[in-house]
Amino acid sequence: MGTNVLTSSSYKFYTNGEWKESLSGETIDIKSPYLSEVIGKVQAITNEEVDEAICSAQEAQKLWAEISIQQRASYLYKWADELVSRQNEIAEIIMKEVGKSYKDAKSEVTRTADFIRYTIEEALHMHGESMRGESFPGGSKSKIAIIERVPLGVVLAISPFNYPVNLAAAKIAPALIAGNAVIFKPATQGAISGTKMIEALHETALPKGLVSLVTGKGSVIGDYLVEHKGINMISFTGGTHTGVRLAQKASMVPLVLELGGKDPGIVCEDADLKEAAKQIISGAFSYSGQRCTAIKRVLVNEKVADELVGLLKGEVEKLSVGSPEDGSTIVPLIDNKSADFVQILIADALGQGAEVVIGNKREHNLIHPTLLDYVTGEMRVAWEEPFGPVLPIIRVLSDEEAIKLANESEYGLQASIFTKDVNRAFTIANKIEAGSVQINGRTERGPDHFPFIGIKGSGMGVQGIRKSIESMTREKVTVLNIAE
């Protein structure tokens, strides 16, 4: 691993096929979560520069939608190849910028290339349909509707910090293959990784203006982008607070929102407890719990609670804690503010009678994996998303109580159920209010072609390769009236 990857400390934004410095003259420092140093700066662009990006996107999109899907595919295949050939460089940036282990960062890049290829192939196999008028009473055989999917126009893609390459490409690739232009706004922490990903796209000689990388604080340019009349669709992944605000600002454009979660791991007394403990701990603590689909609470039947807690503790003891450079699972959180928040949730629970099974140790923004037992519904950690390595355990008397607690949450992303009885699993799953339910496995987003859905405070709309393409296109009907 070279140390000189971050050669350019000031990164440019990208619009109309060119890399530029903002006329604002302002940049934003990107501080590594674990190196305690600024690893680069990104441009804080102006509203006028946003206007220019959207204007050139509108121009470019018209031509892009007209070329064949095979031609569009050829650019995207090159993009996937470029990402693979730059995987070491990009992985190192992801590691330094968002503090993810080098191994995980690398697999994020290769998973993204796989995602892009699958997206192309899915789109190549999507076809429209036709209908004859005669099937409706009074309709005629001479009326034929041809139903095709057409692009929406300019898609605004806003991504979060935790998967800065994968979650961005998961919006950009379906948008492009379907014939849209893209305005890509990365999370500020994650913007250098996003820049590197767009550099790879630039290498494909993609038509000018089709994709722009706009950087700046979400709180500064976010509203301007979201309310912009030139935007035809918004695909957003991030926190619930930001997403709800965005939905209130955006008007009359389709939205797909993938937001926060509080996924429960429900453990019945007949579960394979050893396997459940393994799944729960890897689900809860990978990348320090900074995953939307992390297991964020355990609802365990009290008959097996003591045994499960012992097994969970054993699994936590095996987790490596330290620097992402050493491949640790538990790494410093994205910033100090996030670590302070986790600490507040832990303190609140302890103040109300929860017990620490293991953990509750902090060095700067590195929080050791923490298990809290005897958590009750009065404690904030039972309901709030920590986005950090703390897992509350709530003991329940019955499946009904577990279902009730699971559904009382403002979120509805995923849930896991652990039981050996498949009928029982389905009975519970059918009553759970969540986008997806995992039976005997940890909550997770992949494989990426599965539909991925957040309900309630966890979002609206569906992602997942085919669903993402559908969300970025609309049906258009052309009716042929044949002379009789």
Ligand SMILES: NC(=O)c1ccc[n+]([C@@H]2O[C@H](COP(=O)([O-])OP(=O)(O)OC[C@H]3O[C@@H](n4cnc5c(N)ncnc54)[C@H](O)[C@@H]3O)[C@@H](O)[C@H]2O)c1
């Ligand atoms: N459901 C999912 O698919 C999924 C996946 C990953 C992360 N998440 C969620 O994301 C959160 C963590 O990510 P984060 O801290 O980067 O989230 P965040 O909400 O702080 O930021 C997400 C994005 O929104 C931008 N933004 C901020 N203010 C904005 C505004 N006013 N208008 C438009 N955009 C604005 C940010 O710059 C960033 O690009 C967690 O809640 C996590 O659960 C959800």
